[in-house]
Amino acid sequence: MKILAISGSTRKDSYNTKLLHVIKELAKEDGTEVEIVTLNDIPIFNQDLESNLPKEVVELKHKAGLADAILIATPEYNHMIPGVLKNAIEWLTRDSGNVLEDKWLAIVGCSDGGFGTVRAQLQLMTLALVVNMRVKGRFRFPISRAQDKFNEKGELSDQETLEKLKTFVHNYITFLHRELHV
Numbered sequence: 001m002k003i004l005a006i007s008g009s010t011r012k013d014s015y016n017t018k019l020l021h022v023i024k025e026l027a028k029e030d031g032t033e034v035e036i037v038t039l040n041d042i043p044i045f046n047q048d049l050e051s052n053l054p055k056e057v058v059e060l061k062h063k064a065g066l067a068d069a070i071l072i073a074t075p076e077y078n079h080m081i082p083g084v085l086k087n088a089i090e091w092l093t094r095d096s097g098n099v100l101e102d103k104w105l106a107i108v109g110c111s112d113g114g115f116g117t118v119r120a121q122l123q124l125m126t127l128a129l130v131v132n133m134r135v136k137g138r139f140r141f142p143i144s145r146a147q148d149k150f151n152e153k154g155e156l157s158d159q160e161t162l163e164k165l166k167t168f169v170h171n172y173i174t175f176l177h178r179e180l181h182v
């Protein structure tokens with residue numbers, strides 16, 4: 001089984017991208033491949049370009065289309081998902097080729113504040129339903145005060161959060177196996 005993991009942060013030292021790397025390692029233990037992508041090179045959506053898609057978009061659409069499921073790590077910007085993430089979802093979901101259609105989505109997110117991206121996650125859930133993805137409320141994982149949970153090596157050093165994340169990843173993968181028969 002293969003999961004495409006999209007980081008909604010373009011920041012070099014992003015906690016969200018670090019979280020995806022932790023999840024990638026945990027998923028390996030369950031025999032699942034997680035490929036991580038960032039959106040740094042995805043151009044701004046422009047309907048005029050749809051007849052000749054930029055190569056970065058073609059590549060992203062290809063990866064998303066082949067994936068058994070999608071995982072998104074979203075930061076929270078002004079209580080919402082970042083523009084780059086919304087932008088990528090426009091490219092991925094146009095009627096001419098919605099590669100996210102019927103894909104199961106899990107949402108994770110790190111913030112440096114106390115709410116752990118829960119507002120952005122709810123917004124992303126709504127958006128996912130609009131673009132015909134499949135979501136479950138329980139497949140969301142927020143991490144608040146990320147600066148206290150990761151160490152300088154990028155490891156999730158907060159043991160309580162790590163244990164919860166392990167359970168989350170295992171439950172999500174078990175669910176996907178059952179649901180997708182892969």
Ligand SMILES: Cc1cc2nc3c(=O)[nH]c(=O)nc-3n(C[C@H](O)[C@H](O)[C@H](O)COP(=O)(O)O)c2cc1C
Pocket residue numbers: 009010011013014015016017075076077078079080110111112113114115116117
């Ligand atoms: C434009 C902007 C808006 C932000 N708004 C929020 C917010 O609404 N809620 C929140 O918890 N953190 C907010 N933050 C702080 C982020 O949680 C913090 O920058 C976090 O590290 C971003 O994720 P990253 O480390 O993956 O880049 C904001 C940051 C920026 C740059």
